[in-house]
Amino acid sequence: MIPLFLLTSLLLSGFFSQIDKCHAVFPIKEATIKDIHSAFNQNKLTSKQLVEFYLEQIKCLNPILKGVIEVNPDAIHEAIKADEERKAKKGSVWMSKLHGIPILLKDNIATKDKLNTTAGSLALLRSVVPRDAGVAKKLREAGAIILGKASMTEWAAFRSEGIPNGWNARAGQGKNPYVLSVDPCGSSSGSAISVAANLATATLGTETDGSILCPSSFNSVVGIKPTVGLTSRAGVIPISPRQDTVGTVSDAVYVLDAIVGYDSRDTEATKRASKYIPHDGYAQFLKSDGLKGKRLGIVRNPFYNFDDDKLLTSAFEHHLQTLRQAGAILVDNLEISHIETILDSSVSGEDTALNTEFKMSLNAYLKELVASPVQSLADVIAFNKKFSDEEKIKEFGQDTFLAAEATNGIGKAEKKAVKNLSKLSKNGFVKLMKKNKLHALVAGGPDISRVLAIGGFPGINVPAVYTNTGVPIGMSFGGLKGSEPSLIEIAYAFEQATKIRKPPTFL
Structure with a gap:
C-alpha cells in the first residue's frame, strides 16, 4: 500500500506537471475583457480559440480544483457563431463588451440548454427548467458564451451549518487555487476559484x-x-x-452592465431598484x-481585528494610507450600533427569517420546473x-433544511x-x-458582508494582501442602496493604486 503522504505527493506532482502543460496552451492568462476584445479586433484571437483555451485549462486543472461542475457541450459552437457575427459586423459599434466572451x-x-441547474445537489440532477434565468437571458442577448456551470457550496450553504465551504455532492470539494488546503469560502466558491485559476474570463455568483x-x-x-433587485433573481434557486x-x-x-435591469x-x-441604474452604465465609473x-468610514471593531497578525495589521494600515494619498477623506474609529447583534444571525432574527423565506421560495421554484425528481423541500x-452516502448526510447533516421545513x-x-433586521x-x-x-464603509476582509446583507446593500471586494502562508x-467597500457608481470609483481607484493581485500559486 502506498503511504497516504506519498500518494498525496504523487498526485500533486502530477498536478503541477499539468499546470506547466497548461501554461503552454495559449498565451492569454490573466487577460481582461478589454484585452480580449483588443485581440479580437487585431485578429490575434477568436472566440473559438478562447473557448478551446479555457476548456483545456478546465481539463488540466479542474480535476484538483473542482471549480467547474459542468461544461456546456455547445460552447465551441456558440464561439464559432460569435466569430461569424463579429466578422460580418466588423467595424460596427453595436457589439457588446461581452460579445464572444x-x-x-x-x-x-x-x-435552458444542455446544462443542468442543481445547486450542486444530486436531488436536482436532470431536472428541466422552464426558461433561462433573467441574468442568463441578458448575457445571451449581450453575445456572451455560456461556458458552463461553476461549482458551489451545495444549496448555497443552506442545507446545513456542517457543510464545508466549496463542497457539493456532484463535484466534491472545491479547492482554493492559492493554497489548496485553505477554505475557498462560499457559497459562490466555484465562481471565484474558476476566474482566479483562469478557467473562464468571468463568472456569475449569487x-x-x-x-x-x-x-x-x-x-x-x-x-x-x-443592491438587491438591481439584477433579476428570476430562475435562480x-x-x-x-x-x-x-x-x-x-x-x-x-x-x-449586461445583467442589471427590470x-x-x-x-x-x-x-424598485431600476431607478439606481445610471443612463450610460457602470463602466463610465x-x-x-x-x-x-x-x-x-473605518469601523475598527470588529473589521480590523486580525488576532495580532502583524503582517495583516501593517498591510491594511498601509492601504488606509494609500486611500488618503489618493485623495480620500477617512473618518476613523466609527462604531455601528448593535454590531454584535447584527453579526449573530441567531440573535438578530436573520436565521428565523431566512428559514421561512427559503422553504416558501424553494417550493415555489420547484413547482415551476418542467420536470424534477423533487417537488418540495x-x-x-x-x-x-x-x-x-452520496450526499454525506452522516458527515454534514441537513439541520438547516429540517429547521426550514418546520x-x-x-x-x-x-x-x-x-x-428587527430592518431596525x-x-x-x-x-x-x-x-x-x-x-x-462607503471600508473593511479589511469580507466580514462586512452581514451588515450589507440584512439591508440589501451593495459591496465590492478587491484583492488587498497575502498572508505569510x-x-x-481582500478589502471590502460597502455602501447604501444604489451606491454602485461611487463604490466602483472607489474600488477601481484602489485597485489601480495597489495592483495587489497575482496569479494563483497552488501551494
Whole structure:
C-alpha cells in the first residue's frame, strides 16, 4: 500500500506537471475583457480559440480544483457563431463588451440548454427548467458564451451549518487555487476559484449573506454584490427574496452592465431598484482618480481585528494610507450600533427569517420546473435520507433544511424577525453612513458582508494582501442602496493604486 503522504505527493506532482502543460496552451492568462476584445479586433484571437483555451485549462486543472461542475457541450459552437457575427459586423459599434466572451454561471442559475441547474445537489440532477434565468437571458442577448456551470457550496450553504465551504455532492470539494488546503469560502466558491485559476474570463455568483464577497476575498479576485433587485433573481434557486442578489466575479463592471435591469419575472424588486441604474452604465465609473473627495468610514471593531497578525495589521494600515494619498477623506474609529447583534444571525432574527423565506421560495421554484425528481423541500430532505452516502448526510447533516421545513409561512415570529433586521440596519449602518456623510464603509476582509446583507446593500471586494502562508484577503467597500457608481470609483481607484493581485500559486 502506498503511504497516504506519498500518494498525496504523487498526485500533486502530477498536478503541477499539468499546470506547466497548461501554461503552454495559449498565451492569454490573466487577460481582461478589454484585452480580449483588443485581440479580437487585431485578429490575434477568436472566440473559438478562447473557448478551446479555457476548456483545456478546465481539463488540466479542474480535476484538483473542482471549480467547474459542468461544461456546456455547445460552447465551441456558440464561439464559432460569435466569430461569424463579429466578422460580418466588423467595424460596427453595436457589439457588446461581452460579445464572444466565455462566462461560467453558478450552478443555481438556470439555463435552458444542455446544462443542468442543481445547486450542486444530486436531488436536482436532470431536472428541466422552464426558461433561462433573467441574468442568463441578458448575457445571451449581450453575445456572451455560456461556458458552463461553476461549482458551489451545495444549496448555497443552506442545507446545513456542517457543510464545508466549496463542497457539493456532484463535484466534491472545491479547492482554493492559492493554497489548496485553505477554505475557498462560499457559497459562490466555484465562481471565484474558476476566474482566479483562469478557467473562464468571468463568472456569475449569487449572494444572500457573504457568498460573493467572501470567496472573492479568499481567492484574490474582484467581486461585486449588487443592491438587491438591481439584477433579476428570476430562475435562480432561491434562499430569500429579501436578501438574494446575483453578482459578478472578475471583470465585474462590464458583466454588471449586461445583467442589471427590470425583469417582469422579478417585477417588484427589479422595478424598485431600476431607478439606481445610471443612463450610460457602470463602466463610465472606472476612474483611476475615483478616490478623490470620497468620504470613507473605518469601523475598527470588529473589521480590523486580525488576532495580532502583524503582517495583516501593517498591510491594511498601509492601504488606509494609500486611500488618503489618493485623495480620500477617512473618518476613523466609527462604531455601528448593535454590531454584535447584527453579526449573530441567531440573535438578530436573520436565521428565523431566512428559514421561512427559503422553504416558501424553494417550493415555489420547484413547482415551476418542467420536470424534477423533487417537488418540495420535504422531497429534497427525503431524497437526502435515501441517498445519504452520496450526499454525506452522516458527515454534514441537513439541520438547516429540517429547521426550514418546520416553519409554516410568515407568522408573528417571522414578521418580528424581519422588522428587527430592518431596525438594526436603519439604526446601525444607515445611520452611520448618513450621519457621517460617507460614500462607503471600508473593511479589511469580507466580514462586512452581514451588515450589507440584512439591508440589501451593495459591496465590492478587491484583492488587498497575502498572508505569510500565501492566503489572499481582500478589502471590502460597502455602501447604501444604489451606491454602485461611487463604490466602483472607489474600488477601481484602489485597485489601480495597489495592483495587489497575482496569479494563483497552488501551494
